[in-house]
Amino acid sequence: MKTSKKKAKNQITATDSEKLKSLFVDGLQDIYWAEKNLSKALTKMTKNTTSDExxxxxxxxxxxxxxxIDRLESVFQMVGEKAKTxxxxxxxxxxxxxNEIISDTEDGSMVRDCGLxxxxxxxxxxxxASYGTLRNIxxxxGYEDAAKQLQLTLDEEGETDHLLTELAETYVNQEAGDE
Known part of the structure; x- marks a missing residue:
């Protein structure tokens, strides 16, 4: 990064701020599309699982x-932007x-659950990674309220990841290995 003057930590100019906000909004639009499409994909993944858990x-x-999705719409509003994907x-x-895992594994198998x-x-x-970066930006x-909303989602994503690890380690991987 080339700069002619050394800036104090966390100090940004108006031009830098516009560029950074543009990047931030782009990231919001990206994760907004991701969440909307993930919602649809989760329906298919749910229908194709074996274990009730x-x-x-x-x-x-x-x-x-x-x-x-609702929280992202709120964040867009907080930063004065229209929610779009x-x-x-x-x-x-x-x-x-x-989708490939679903099509490449046997219906009703724990191997499929492991893959999912x-x-x-x-x-x-x-x-x-997306929510952590967006929160930091x-x-x-200076969008502290938006940062708090993004942190809430980040926390929920981490909890889901932890739950999936627990399911895999508790029984799914072992049962998949026994098939």
Whole structure:
């Protein structure tokens, strides 16, 4: 990064602020598309699980995802922007990967559940990276209320990831290995 003057920590100029806000809004649009499309994908993933516990986890996360969409709409409003989506190639690929796991595994198998957990955790990690970065940018731009909303979603994504790990370690992976 080339700069002619050294800036104090967290000090940004008006021009820098406009550029950073543009990047921030772009990131919001990206994750907004991701959440909307994930909500649809979770319906398919739920229908294709074997274990009741994983089905329940996906159903719970789908409800949370609807809340994430609402929260993002609130964040757009807080920063004076219209809520709109921008196609997210990363989430598109992650959803496609989940669909391939469904088509490449046996219906009713724990191997499929294992694969769906793997796919879902990749989604969670992408979302956590997105929300953490957006929260940090919101703070830099002085959007503290938006940062708090993004942190709430980040926390929920982390809880879902933890639950998926627990399901995998408790029994799904072992039962998949026994098939």
């Amino acid at each position: 994983l089905k329940e986890a996906f159903e719970t996360h789908q409800k949370q995802t609807e809340g994430h 921008k196609k997210c190639p990363a989430m598109e690929g992650l959803i496609e990967e989940a 957990i793997m796919a879902a955790q990749k989604v969670e990690h992408y979302e956590m 919101a703070r830099t731009l």
